[in-house]
Amino acid sequence: PEAISKSGVLPCELRPIPPPPLLPTLPNTGSCSWSFDEDRRVLTADFSVARGDGDRPLSMHTEDSKFLFEMQERDDVTVISRGLLNTSKLDPTLWNFDYICGAGGNEFYHKFRRFDRSLDANGYEVHTEMDKLYSMRFADFAQYCDLRRSYVDQRKSDQAAVEPQFTFVD
DSSP states (O other), rough: OOOOOOSSSSSGGSSOOOOOOOOOOOOOHHHHHEEEEEETTTTEEEEEHHHHHHHHOOOOOHHHHHHHHHHHHHOEEEEEEEEEOOOOGTTTTSSSHHHHHHHTTTTTEEEEEEEEEEEEHHHHHEEEEEEEEEEHHHHHHHHHHHHHHHHHHHHOOOOOOOOOOOOOOO
């Protein structure tokens, strides 16, 4: 028999996650370039088009701002933005991966998505999102990124490179 979890509910008793709602129509203001990958549920917003060349201050259209904030509140969409930050004004000692890992390495982030990789009938690689969100310490995520980067670099010169397994405590 399966052991009862601390909450008194077995994982097999949980209802599946419902399908996500449709995304509203992407804004077309000319001050941001929007794109959405439906399969991966990734929304990309490029605000650098509003800055043009150089380091002009960002002038964000109200419609773009409202849409961006609404999408960031959703847990079924990953939002990637570009051009919101004036990097010439940043202190580079505070905005680097090592500093961020040191400052927030033990903090948990609670909405990591997992994708399983498999081969379809034609031998093509397919990535399937699993119906669960995971919690992970930022330091574990950084370790995963390092492991993944080293594998990708090794695979460039050795197609037979074995992909490493990564485990963490959820």
